[in-house]
Amino acid sequence: MARETPSQTAGPYVHIGLMPNAAGIAGFYGQDIGSVMVSDPDVVLTGCIYDGDGALVTDAVIEVWQADIGAFGRSAADAETGEYRFETRRAEDAFLTLWIIARGINIGVHTRAYWPGQVPDLPGLDGTRAQTMVMREAGPGAFRFDIHLQGPEETVFLDV
Amino acid sequence: MNEFPPRDRARHPPALYEPYKSTRLRAPQQPLLQMPTGPAEEGGPVFGPDLIGPQDADLIHNFAAEGGAAIGPRIVVHGRVMDEFGRPVPGALLEVWQANAGGRYRHKREGYLAPLDPYFGGCGRVMTGDDGAYRFHTIIPGAYPWPNGPNSWRPAHIHFSLFGQAFAQRLVTQMYFEGDPLIPLCPIVQSVPDADGVAALTATLDMDAAVPMDSLAYRFDIVLRGRRQTPFENNPEGL
Numbered sequence: 287m288a289r290e291t292p293s294q295t296a297g298p299y300v301h302i303g304l305m306p307n308a309a310g311i312a313g314f315y316g317q318d319i320g321s322v323m324v325s326d327p328d329v330v331l332t333g334c335i336y337d338g339d340g341a342l343v344t345d346a347v348i349e350v351w352q353a354d355i356g357a358f359g360r361s362a363a364d365a366e367t368g369e370y371r372f373e374t375r376r377a378e379d380a381f382l383t384l385w386i387i388a389r390g391i392n393i394g395v396h397t398r399a400y401w402p403g404q405v406p407d408l409p410g411l412d413g414t415r416a417q418t419m420v421m422r423e424a425g426p427g428a429f430r431f432d433i434h435l436q437g438p439e440e441t442v443f444l445d446v
Numbered sequence: 447m448n449e450f451p452p453r454d455r456a457r458h459p460p461a462l463y464e465p466y467k468s469t470r471l472r473a474p475q476q477p478l479l480q481m482p483t484g485p486a487e488e489g490g491p492v493f494g495p496d497l498i499g500p501q502d503a504d505l506i507h508n509f510a511a512e513g514g515a516a517i518g519p520r521i522v523v524h525g526r527v528m529d530e531f532g533r534p535v536p537g538a539l540l541e542v543w544q545a546n547a548g549g550r551y552r553h554k555r556e557g558y559l560a561p562l563d564p565y566f567g568g569c570g571r572v573m574t575g576d577d578g579a580y581r582f583h584t585i586i587p588g589a590y591p592w593p594n595g596p597n598s599w600r601p602a603h604i605h606f607s608l609f610g611q612a613f614a615q616r617l618v619t620q621m622y623f624e625g626d627p628l629i630p631l632c633p634i635v636q637s638v639p640d641a642d643g644v645a646a647l648t649a650t651l652d653m654d655a656a657v658p659m660d661s662l663a664y665r666f667d668i669v670l671r672g673r674r675q676t677p678f679e680n681n682p683e684g685l
Contacts, residue, residue: 287530288669292643293458294620295466295634296605299553303543303605306569311552313509314569315499320491338471345555351490351613358491365555383486387618390468392459392637394618398486408481415476435472445453445478446487446614 293393298345300387301362305347308362320349320360327373331399331421331429334368335386338436342368346388348433350399354379363388380404381419386433396446399431408444415442448482449673450614451530459637466633467594483614488673490613493539495573502571505544505584509567516566518547518585522663523604523621524655526578529672534578535615538670541571541607542582549588549600558590583661589628601628601635608670615670622648623664 301309305318331350335343343363348370350359355377361370374382381398399421400406406416418441424430433441461473501508506516523542527535545551545568548560552568566585574580587602603620610616622629622644629635629648638644646669655663 287672288528288532289457289642289646290454290530290671291617291619291646291668292638293617294605294638294647295468296607296618297620298555299543299551300605300618302551302553302567302569303541304607306567310554311567311569314567315502315571319493319497338475341471343472349616351486353486353489353613356489356491379486381486383613385613385616388472390466390470390472392461392463392466392469392473394616395461395474396487408479411479436475440474440476443474443476443478445455445480446483 295389295392296347296387296394298389300345300347305360305362318360320358323350323357323359323372323374324355327375329374329376329427329429331372331374331382331431332369332424333431333433334370335363335388335433336435340437343388343435344368346370346386346391349385350374351383351385352377352379353383376401381406395435396444397433397441398444402429411442418442447484449488450483450612450671451674452480453671456639457643459639463633463637466637487614488612490609490611490616492537492611493573493609495537497539498571498573503582505542505566505568505570505582508570510565514565516546516585517563518566518587520583520661521586522581522583522655522657522661523649523666524579524581524652524663525665525667527574527580527608527610527668527670528578529610529670531672531675533672534574534576535610535670536574536576536578537611538574538578538580539571539609540574540580542584542604543569544584544604545587545590547585547588549590560588560590586623594633598633599628599631601626601632606668608668610670612673617670619668620647621666624648624650
């Protein structure tokens with residue numbers, strides 16, 4: 287069996303390659319892939335990513351995949367507020383699949399954001415930490431999912 | 447369910463690699479939760495060939511004014527995307543980004559004193575064909591300093607992002623150039639656990655693919671995770 291090509295960090299300039307329009311480099315592509323997830327969104331998901339000091343990670347790119355409706359999204363953490371944002375639809379699955387890359391992340395980290403009221407049903411998942419994988423309601427049609435890379439609130443990351 | 451064997455974590459850099467300082471506050475500290483792959487990981491976004499514009503795979507020209515071209519040593523980068531079982535991965539989307547020939551990125555947070563090249567953007571993409579092959583044109587990026595240690599320099603490199611056919615295959619990596627003396631000095635490269643892994647990230651000069659009087663060529667083959675073969679597949683070259 288051949289071995290997988292090793293991962294390397296996406297680095298701080300990942301936006302050039304993955305979302306040039308959002309990064310202010312127009313002229314490459316008509317539209318950044320993942321910038322429109324669905325044509326008729328009914329929910330907004332936002333959140334921030336925090337490092338081990340509780341500081342905002344403002345150079346990350348986060349991707350979301352909804353297998354049930356085949357929707358893919360890609361968002362950059364805002365350079366000032368650190369906030370990412372997805373507009374999508376709530377469908378059948380209990381969760382959204384998330385993947386985060388950034389400077390200082392040697393291999394992209396996988397997690398899931400479960401809709402409020404859902405209970406992550408992964409074998410071996412510690413009950414108290416399971417809550418790190420659940421969104422909270424932030425208003426009508428608005429959901430919040432913060433990600434903690436380290437520390438007492440560290441998000442559960444999956445060996446995908 | 448369980449279509450992908452577990453990721454070979456020993457192949458990849460550890461999350462925390464002290465010499466690369468940015469990992470210290472960003473590496474998860476808890477063990478990853480083991481799980482079999484399921485529908486959420488075994489499918490993924492599909493990008494048709496229509497996504498790729500006529501100049502997307504030509505970084506020498508895709509940001510240049512009409513009639514212009516990026517400054518730097520012209521190269522072809524090509525290779526094949528295969529899976530761990532030796533099967534080609536057709537329709538894989540490769541997105542690439544890089545610094546210009548002086549080691550400067552076109553990014554608002556970039557402050558290196560080397561100048562921008564007005565004719566170079568540093569962004570491109572290409573899709574693999576039925577045989578898993580890909581090919582794009584660019585210039586060799588420059589080495590550049592970065593704030594890790596007092597005098598840290600990145601070897602010349604091109605960033606790659608890959609989508610295969612499943613989200614479980616998602617990969618971001620970097621390609622280096624054969625013979626670059628900065629490779630052994632770079633903590634990002636050296637975070638890869640063994641020399642064979644570093645070799646896998648190092649493109650080799652490929653004179654057979656060079657374009658005479660135009661461009662040198664480098665070969666960079668990529669391996670993505672592989673889906674287990676089903677009993678219905680009867681491929682004599684497979685397992």
